[in-house]
Amino acid sequence: MKFRYLGAGLLASTLLLTACGQGDKSEDTKSESKSDSGSKSDGSGFSNSSKKEDNSSNSSSESKSENHSDSDSEKENSKSSSSENEDTNSPQYLAKVWAAALPAYRDTGRGQFDDMKITHYDVSGNVLNPYNADNSIKFPEGTQMLSGSPTAAGLVTYSNNGDGTINVYNVPSHFHDPRWLESNSFSQSESERIMNNPKVVKLYDGNQSALDAIASKIEEGGHNSQDIVYHNSEESQADRGDSDSSSDDSSSDDSSSSEEVTRENVIDKVEEYEGHNLDTSKYTYKEPEQKGDGSWGFSFDDKEGNLAGSYIVDPDGHVTEYDADGNEV
Structure with missing residues (x-):
């Protein structure tokens, strides 16, 4: 009889322990389920939800950057298109x-x-x-x-x-x-x-x-x-004839010497005299002025504003250059 009671007690204890174990497993399962439905950890110390937020932020930044780049590109294309369509003779x-x-x-x-x-x-x-x-x-x-x-x-x-x-x-x-x-x-x-x-x-x-x-x-x-001048071509010279060439040269010389000196060509006369263009990077040239005798003159300063010299162009085109002290060069 005692053995029956002892056996019944052991059976009841076993059933009780089994029920408790199943309860713990159920709680663990619920906890894991909640964790899965929320944020899973990948072992990096950050949850997947944080990563999603970071990815979303990065995507937004990249999108803004791309939009800005596209805007700059559109502006450049617009300028290029405007240049292409512009009247090149205007x-x-x-x-x-x-x-x-x-x-x-x-x-x-x-x-x-x-x-x-x-x-x-x-x-x-x-x-x-x-x-x-x-x-x-x-x-x-x-x-x-x-x-x-x-x-x-x-x-x-x-x-x-x-x-x-x-x-x-x-x-x-x-x-x-x-x-x-x-x-x-x-x-x-x-x-x-x-x-x-x-x-x-x-x-x-x-x-x-x-x-x-x-x-x-x-x-x-x-x-x-x-x-056109065929300066060194014997063939072209022969085609025109020596006499024609001499006549043209003479006519050209007469035309040059008789050309009236004006405000428009006085600088050209000085450049012909100098043998090169006036150096505007080194000197500042004043506006030419006509004198009472019909000649033209203008002075020029260095870049510090100091008088560097002057020119006088006679009515016949003869050029005289003077230094800063007024002495003929």
Whole structure:
């Protein structure tokens, strides 16, 4: 009988312990279920929900960055499209070309010459060195020129790229180096070097008041006609005949000596006398003034404002240079 009671007691204890164990497992299962439905840990110390927030933040930043980049790209594309659609013969466009190639005009648009003029020419097919045409090359189709008057105001030979930039060719305004006329190989190689090595310059689109001032000085000259000289070509000389050549030279000399000196060409006379363009990077040249005897004169200062010298151009074109003390040079 005692054994029956003992067996019954053991059975009851076993059942009780089993029930408690199942209860603990149920609680663990519920806890894990809650954890799964919330934030799971991946062992890194951060919950997946934090990672999702970080990823969302990163995505937002990347999206903003991409939008900003797209906006900048759209602005650049808009500028490029505007440049492509702009009338390349309009005074405003030509003013941008002038200021791009000659930065000295970006402040006021006047440079050093209040009464300058700028003439726009199409020089397609013209010879780069007209004084030795047989040993030079022709400008390709689309080559343009902006020629300042007086000559010291500047000269820009260029072509449009259609993307807001231009090719600027370093064509001399005067061919004072005797090799241009006397050396066939120099004239040919130098012409090719100039045209094969343009400087790519972005159109200037800054100081609008300066651009307006430049645009007001521009006039259209159409296609530029050239006076071609076959300086070293025996074949061309024979075609024209020696007598015709001599007659032309004589006529040219007479025309040059009888040319009236004016405000527009007095600088040209001085540059012919000097054999090179006036150095506006080193000196500041005053406006030419006509004297009572018909001659023209102007002085020039160094960049510190000190008088450096002056020129007098007689009515017949004869140039006399004076130093800062007034002594003839």
